[in-house]
């Protein structure tokens with residue numbers, strides 16, 4: 001896909017995230033906007049997965065460990081044709097499968113997540129299964145920097161290196177904020193690169209909104225043979241909407257009518273640059 005098309009997709013995905021969060025009157029706006037460029041590149045450039053091969057044991061796997069940002073995943077899966085986008089009008093409505101965290105009841109979703117701190121373990125297990133079955137698929141998982149202290153993340157980091165899972169790529173959406181404040185204040189995880197390195201991972205830092213750099217970085221996988229890879233993606237929570245950027249209140253804030261109009265205007269203006 002051309003650079004222009006990919007850039008347009010990111011803006012359109014942002015518009016859709018806002019549309020469906022507003023429709024549901026619920027959602028994790030800030031964290032969905034911070035990771036959407038990563039999902040765009042994964043699904044439209046990197047991974048071999050779509051509705052056509054979702055039943056195939058050889059498909060690449062994506063497991064979204066920071067499950068609360070499911071709105072980002074929903075709009076990308078709808079765009080890939082896993083389900084009609086219209087389904088998202090039922091987001092968070094009574095009896096809808098489109099709830100506020102990923103579940104396998106939705107086509108295209110590999111694992112139930114959202115209780116933070118488990119996606120890396122699930123992904124390491126899936127990558128180990130590929131090795132044992134002698135299959136070539138890759139496993140990608142998206143972690144939040146605020147998520148990293150939770151669950152079994154560091155146990156999974158140790159075992160992924162132990163089993164030499166170079167078919168595993170973790171991406172940390174490092175927007176430096178979490179639910180109640182700065183990640184550094186709530187539970188500091190720095191220095192993140194040195195921690196992963198010392199656990200036996202190959203590490204790259206990227207600007208998580210630079211689509212071309214993300215493409216090049218993922219094209220270089222595995223970063224080192226015999227080691228799991230981690231991409232520390234430096235991102236901005238609320239990216240793309242000026243009044244949401246770097247504001248912790250937008251972690252699960254829903255824009256009011258006027259704010260929504262302003263946000264869409266900003267995104268439409270950004271789209272003009274590509275016409």
Ligand SMILES: Cc1ncc(C[n+]2csc(CCOP(=O)(O)OP(=O)(O)O)c2C)c(N)n1
Nearest residue numbers: 031068114115116144145146147177178179
């Ligand atoms: C086990 C568990 N503990 C707490 C929560 C509540 N929670 C939801 S989002 C969040 C913050 C996560 O921060 P981060 O991963 O940095 O998310 P991002 O800023 O990327 O949205 C927390 C603590 C949860 N979902 N699961």
